[in-house]
Amino acid sequence: AYRTDEGQPWVLPVVKKVEQMIANDNSLNHEYLPILGLPEFRANASRIALGDDSPAIKEKRVGSVQSLGGTGALRIGAEFLRRWYNGNNNTATPVYVSAPSWENHNSVFMDAGFKDIRTYHYWDAAKRGLDLQGLLNDMENAPERSIFILHACAHNPTGTDPTPEQWKQIAGVMKRRSLFPFFDSAYQGFASGSLDKDAWAVRYFVSEGFELFCAQSFSKNFGLYNERVGNLTVVGKDADNVQRVLSQMEKIVRTTWSNPPSQGARIVATTLSSPQLFEEWKGNVKTMADRVLLMRSELRSRLEALGTPGTWNHITDQIGMFSFTGLNPKQVEYMVKEKHIYLMASGRINMCGLTTKNLDYVAKSIHEAVTKIQ
Amino acid sequence: SSWWSHVEMGPPDPILGVTEAYKRDTNSKKMNLGVGAYRDDNGKPYVLNCVRKAEAMIASKKMDKEYLPIGGLADFTRASAELALGQNSEAFKSGRYVTVQGISGTGSLRIGANFLQRFFKASRDVYLPKPSWGNHTPIFRDAGMQLQAYRYYDPKTCSLDFSGAMDDISKIPEKSIILLHACAHNPTGVDPRQEQWKELAATVKKRNLLVYFDMAYQGFASGDINRDAWAVRYFIEQGVNIVLSQSFAKNMGLYGERAGAFTVICSDADEAKRVESQLKILIRPMYSNPPVNGARIASMILNTPDLRKEWLTEVKGMADRIISMRTQLVSNLKKEGSSHNWQHITDQIGMFCFTGLKPEQVERLIKEFSVYMTKDGRISVAGVTSGNVGYLAHAIHQVTK
Numbered sequence: 001a002y003r004t005d006e007g008q009p010w011v012l013p014v015v016k017k018v019e020q021m022i023a024n025d026n027s028l029n030h031e032y033l034p035i036l037g038l039p040e041f042r043a044n045a046s047r048i049a050l051g052d053d054s055p056a057i058k059e060k061r062v063g064s065v066q067s068l069g070g071t072g073a074l075r076i077g078a079e080f081l082r083r084w085y086n087g088n089n090n091t092a093t094p095v096y097v098s099a100p101s102w103e104n105h106n107s108v109f110m111d112a113g114f115k116d117i118r119t120y121h122y123w124d125a126a127k128r129g130l131d132l133q134g135l136l137n138d139m140e141n142a143p144e145r146s147i148f149i150l151h152a153c154a155h156n157p158t159g160t161d162p163t164p165e166q167w168k169q170i171a172g173v174m175k176r177r178s179l180f181p182f183f184d185s186a187y188q189g190f191a192s193g194s195l196d197k198d199a200w201a202v203r204y205f206v207s208e209g210f211e212l213f214c215a216q217s218f219s220k221n222f223g224l225y226n227e228r229v230g231n232l233t234v235v236g237k238d239a240d241n242v243q244r245v246l247s248q249m250e251k252i253v254r255t256t257w258s259n260p261p262s263q264g265a266r267i268v269a270t271t272l273s274s275p276q277l278f279e280e281w282k283g284n285v286k287t288m289a290d291r292v293l294l295m296r297s298e299l300r301s302r303l304e305a306l307g308t309p310g311t312w313n314h315i316t317d318q319i320g321m322f323s324f325t326g327l328n329p330k331q332v333e334y335m336v337k338e339k340h341i342y343l344m345a346s347g348r349i350n351m352c353g354l355t356t357k358n359l360d361y362v363a364k365s366i367h368e369a370v371t372k373i374q
Numbered sequence: 375s376s377w378w379s380h381v382e383m384g385p386p387d388p389i390l391g392v393t394e395a396y397k398r399d400t401n402s403k404k405m406n407l408g409v410g411a412y413r414d415d416n417g418k419p420y421v422l423n424c425v426r427k428a429e430a431m432i433a434s435k436k437m438d439k440e441y442l443p444i445g446g447l448a449d450f451t452r453a454s455a456e457l458a459l460g461q462n463s464e465a466f467k468s469g470r471y472v473t474v475q476g477i478s479g480t481g482s483l484r485i486g487a488n489f490l491q492r493f494f495k496a497s498r499d500v501y502l503p504k505p506s507w508g509n510h511t512p513i514f515r516d517a518g519m520q521l522q523a524y525r526y527y528d529p530k531t532c533s534l535d536f537s538g539a540m541d542d543i544s545k546i547p548e549k550s551i552i553l554l555h556a557c558a559h560n561p562t563g564v565d566p567r568q569e570q571w572k573e574l575a576a577t578v579k580k581r582n583l584l585v586y587f588d589m590a591y592q593g594f595a596s597g598d599i600n601r602d603a604w605a606v607r608y609f610i611e612q613g614v615n616i617v618l619s620q621s622f623a624k625n626m627g628l629y630g631e632r633a634g635a636f637t638v639i640c641s642d643a644d645e646a647k648r649v650e651s652q653l654k655i656l657i658r659p660m661y662s663n664p665p666v667n668g669a670r671i672a673s674m675i676l677n678t679p680d681l682r683k684e685w686l687t688e689v690k691g692m693a694d695r696i697i698s699m700r701t702q703l704v705s706n707l708k709k710e711g712s713s714h715n716w717q718h719i720t721d722q723i724g725m726f727c728f729t730g731l732k733p734e735q736v737e738r739l740i741k742e743f744s745v746y747m748t749k750d751g752r753i754s755v756a757g758v759t760s761g762n763v764g765y766l767a768h769a770i771h772q773v774t775k
Contacts, residue, residue, distance in 0.1 A: 001440060009438040023433055029419045031411060032629045035387075068477065068661035075660055084381050107659035180377070211377050225441045226666035237376035247384035254387075254509060255516040258480035261665035262630035 001225055002190075002288050002321070003352045012223045012284040014277055018270045028266075033259045035250050037066020037231075041265035044272035045231035049185060049199055049214055056206050056235050063234040063242040065249050066260045070186045070217030071104060073232035077182060077213040078112035079252045080245070085180065086145045091115045094146040096138065098122035100346065102156045105149055105184070120148065123158045128314045128326050130160050132169070139173040145180065152185035152214065153198040154320025157348040161191075161319055167201045171208050181205055183214040189221045191320045193289035195282065211236050218268050220321070221285050227264025292321065295354040302363035308370055323349050331369040339365040388508070389748060396746040404744035405762055407753040410725065411629055412594075412692055415759045420692070422627050424684040428674035437670075442663045444654040446475020446635075450669040453676035454620055454635040458589060458603055465610050469643040472650040473635050474657065475664040478628075479590045479621030480509065482636040486586060486617050487517035488656050489638075489649075494584060496549035501583075503527070503539070503553070505750070507560045510553065510588075524552070527562045532718035532730045534564050540577060548582045556589035556618075557602040558724020561752045565595070565723055571605045575612050585614050590621040595724045597693035599625075599686065615639040622672045624725065625689050631668025696725065699758040706767030714774060727753050735773040743769035 004010045022028060036042065042064035047057060056062050067073035086093045095109045099119035109117055120142075121134025139148070150170075155161055162170060174181060183202050189195045202214050218229040232249070236242040253259070271277045300315040315323055327335065327347040335341045341362060343349045354362060392408030414420045445451065451473040459466040476482030491498075500514045503526035511521050524546065525538030546552060554574070559565055566574060578585055587606050593599040609616055615638075622633040636653070640646040657663070675681045697720075704716045719727055731739070731751035739745040745766060747753045758766060 009440050011436075011439055015439075019433070023429065029421050030425070030628050030630050031419050032623075068665065069663075071658075071662040072660070085377060088380075104659060104662070107655075111656075111659040219441075224439055226439050226663070228661060228663070228665040236378060241376040241378040241381070244381045244383050245378050248381055250387075251384050251512070252516075254480075255513045256481070256484055256660065257477035257632065258509070259630070259632075261477075261632045261667065263667040264665065 001352065002220060002223060003355075005291065005355045007353070007355055010223060010288070012281070014271055014280040014284050015223060015267055017280075018267050018277065021270065022266055030262065033066070033262050033265070035253050035259050036064070036246065037260045038262065038265040038269055040273055041269040042066055042231060044269055045216055045218070046233040048195060048272065049188065049202055049216055049231075049233050050206060050235070051196065051199065051203055054203070054206065060239040061236050061242050063236070063246040065232040065234070065246070065253065066265055067215075067230040067232050068228040068257060068260060069219055069230040070184065070215050071108065071230070072228065072257075072260075073215035073217070073230040074105070074108045074184065075112060076249055076252055076256070077215055077232050078109050078114070079256075080249050081147060081180070081182075081213075082113040083252075084245075084248060085147070094118055094143055096120045096142060096146055096148045098149065098151065098155070100157055101149065101151075102184075122155070123160065123324065125326075128311075128324065129317070130162055130166065132162065132166055136169060136173055139170070139177060139179060142177065142179060144178045147180045147182055148174065149182050149184055150201070152183045152188065152202050154187035154191035154322075156186065156320070157322045157344070157346060158324045159318030159320050159322050160324070162201070164200060164204070167204055171205055171210070175208060175210065181210055181212040183212060185214050186217040187220055187320050188216070189282070189285040190289055193286040193293070195285070206235055218264070222268060222271075222281070224264045224267065227267070228261055229264035229268055292351045295351050295359070296323070298356075298359050299354060299363060302359060303366060306363060306367045308367040310370060321350055321352055323351055325349055325366070327366070327369060331373045334369045334373050335365055339368070341365050392746050392748055395740070399744050399746075401744035403762075403765055405746065405757060405766060407745060407747040407757040409754050409757050412624060412627060412725070412756045413759070415695060415761070417757070417759050417761075420627055422685065422688045424675050424681045424688060425627060425671055427684070428671045428678070428681055431674055431678075432670050439666070442475070442666055442669070444657050444663050445650060446664045447666065447669040447673055449677055450633070450673035451475055451635055453673055455637055457599065457676060458592065458606055458618060458620055458637065459610065460600065460603065460607050463607065463610065465639050470640045470646055471637055472640065472646040472653065473637040474650065474653050475669055476619070476634040476636045477661070477664060478623050478632040478634040478668075479588065479619055480513065480634075481632065482619035482621070482634040483510070483513050483588060484517060485636045485653060485656060486619055487514045487519060489653060490551060490584070490586075490617075491518040492656070493652065494551065497547070497551060499547070499550045500586070501543075501546055501550055501552045503555065503559070505561060506553070506555075507588075519551075522546075522550070526559075527564055527728065529730065532564075532728055533721060534566060534570070536566070536570055540573065543574065543577050544581065546581055546583060549584065550581075551584045551586055552578060553586045553588060554605070556587045556592070556606050558591035558595035558726075560590065560724070561726050561750065562728040563722030563724050563726050564728070566605070568604065571608060575609050575614065578609075579612060579614060585609060585616040587616050587618045589618060591624055591724050592620065593625040593686070593689040594693055597690035597697075599689070610639055615641065622668065626672055626675065626685065628668045628671060631671065632665055633668030633672045696755045699755050699760075699763060700727065702760065702763045703758065703767055706764050707771060710767050710771035712771045712775065725754055725756050727755050729753055729770070731770070731774070738773045739769055743772070745769050
């Protein structure tokens with residue numbers, strides 16, 4: 001979760017404002033939302049992902065399912081794919097998850113019934129970057145119609161994203177091999193500070209004519225973590241196909257949670273449908289993204305100034321909340337035990353945990369860990 | 375071509391269809407008796423005062439929006455358990471239970487269904503009363519369980535077929551799962567009397583069945599939260615370690631906030647901890663952690679003495695209005711000159727009433743009188759007001775005389 005420079009959780013100012021508006025609106029009640037969710041939320045959420053001038057939206061071949069966070073959107077999508085993709089109830093369709101990935105991806109697809117969950121090459125530990133060739137090879141060799149979970153931006157946990165050129169290559173292989181793109185978009189806006197930039201990959205795939213799913217989370221970019229606001233965007237060939245898909249997703253939702261929670265969706269819908277509030281929100285998002293970017297550059301410059309062995313450009317090359325530092329498990333243990341700095345055994349740090357007050361300490365500690373422990 | 379060419383259009387939701395048709399109707403006297411949500415005597419949704427107060431209190435605390443634990447808000451889950459089990463419950467006081475927050479009743483039922491599918495190896499069979507809430511079947515099916523039924527509703531008397539139920543239940547294979555509606559049976563409104571519950575408990579024990587209680591209307595049925603939870607508490611006292619799904623949609627009017635809970639009564643606190651760990655493993659790949667808003671409101675109400683007192687009064691008010699509409703409907707039917715026995719309308723309890731009307735009669739009610747209900751003759755008494763109960767009685771009499 002995001003933290004301010006004081007190390008505190010941050011409720012976005014625009015969210016506070018909108019919550020007050022909702023509280024003051026006596027016309028509102030707590031009635032059930034429709035099964036697929038609040039209509040104004042669904043339309044706006046998909047518009048954010050695909051862009052105002054998305055041809056798919058204009059052609060009415062976009063569907064949306066309000067979900068319980070990004071996880072809920074992934075689960076509904078996975079349950080639908082297991083029932084209806086690549087035949088009926090084909091649990092043998094391979095599902096590819098990046099190595100590494102958010103560990104819950106595996107569980108979501110497993111619990112949805114898929115029996116064959118594989119990894120695709122992603123992180124190159126030696127060069128501390130994307131293993132593009134490995135990734136493309138895996139796609140070339142994957143059975144046709146395999147499902148690939150792609151991180152739309154700010155890859156979790158490595159922070160390493162393909163460049164636009166690399167995305168083009170990926171899309172090319174996927175189209176040729178009839179692979180299904182399932183995007184996980186949990187950080188739109190939060191990664192670069194720009195909504196459009198962070199959605200580039202998803203929009204490119206749409207422009208290339210793919211049918212795809214995109215699981216969106218508003219946990220981070222709206223700071224609405226515990227309200228569970230998410231959206232599954234479905235892009236299909238035409239309106240009729242999308243309509244049938246949605247009718248079946250409705251059945252899945254009905255036996256999972258019946259209808260989604262209203263509070264978070266109202267906040268997001270109100271914000272996105274008001275030009276003024278929308279600008280305010282983008283400003284709040286940029287504040288968060290900028291602080292993270294600042295912490296990245298500050299950490300890198302300190303390590304370089306200290307002469308810490310190795311190269312540290314990956315700290316600023318990477319993007320989003322997380323960074324794969326490259327520290328090995330022993331070095332991580334040192335950080336945790338000797339320096340009381342908590343990070344994952346994989347060397348992943350949450351950049352949001354860095355503040356102007358602790359940057360020096362963290363940099364020095366990394367320096368010690370790298371020089372003392374091999 | 376599309377990946378989805380072979381995807382069939384899903385069937386329209388029957389209850390939704392009722393509301394859709396109602397909306398299109400231009401008759402000023404139209405009535406929507408399909409609605410599964412409480413309405414006040416003006417036919418409007420009702421936001422409880424204690425809910426508004428709780429919301430104001432929550433807003434003033436300026437809390438953050440950090441993720442809840444996977445199992446939900448602890449103050450909420452503890453209060454939910456205490457509400458269901460009773461504060462004097464040995465099971466509650468000893469801590470031999472686990473309660474996790476669920477996405478209202480549906481989400482809680484689903485967590486339980488998935489848990490049983492994974493850990494209750496003795497049987498795949500879940501026995502539902504005939505009839506049951508329409509969504510029970512697909513929930514358990516999607517969780518990987520099989521559905522069976524036991525007799526429950528007697529259409530000849532519009533009441534409980536107790537001997538039929540006992541006969542069927544006494545033949546259920548041992549270690550099967552049986553689902554019971556704790557109070558205000560949906561859709562019939564027919565509940566067992568306490569002596570009948572005692573016999574059911576004895577039979578269920580003898581057959582060594584796993585009991586799954588669905589309690590969606592505690593407080594909302596009789597107006598008394600302890601009375602409505604009597605069966606749940608009795609079974610536990612008799613040594614039946616039940617599993618339980620609770621909803622706060624109706625009794626707190628928190629429908630769209632999705633506040634609910636799933637509870638497992640265990641042998642001891644250690645078992646409860648182990649069960650809890652597995653429930654979390656099931657929840658995480660579904661939606662990670664639950665939504666805070668409804669749980670916070672419910673928790674504030676249950677844990678703040680003044681608000682809790684006010685809530686008990688308000689829930690009784692809702693239940694009393696429903697009971698009063700039942701009474702008025704029957705008396706109005708008599709006034710209309712109906713010679714039928716309508717006693718079941720006042721014998722039944724909760725939001726719904728199985729009128730006993732046949733599909734052809736229902737169709738006439740819809741077409742000729744713009745009174746909308748589901749084909750099975752079920753009406754939501756919540757949709758009846760003192761302003762329209764006379765019209766409803768008139769319409770029913772016209773199609774049944």
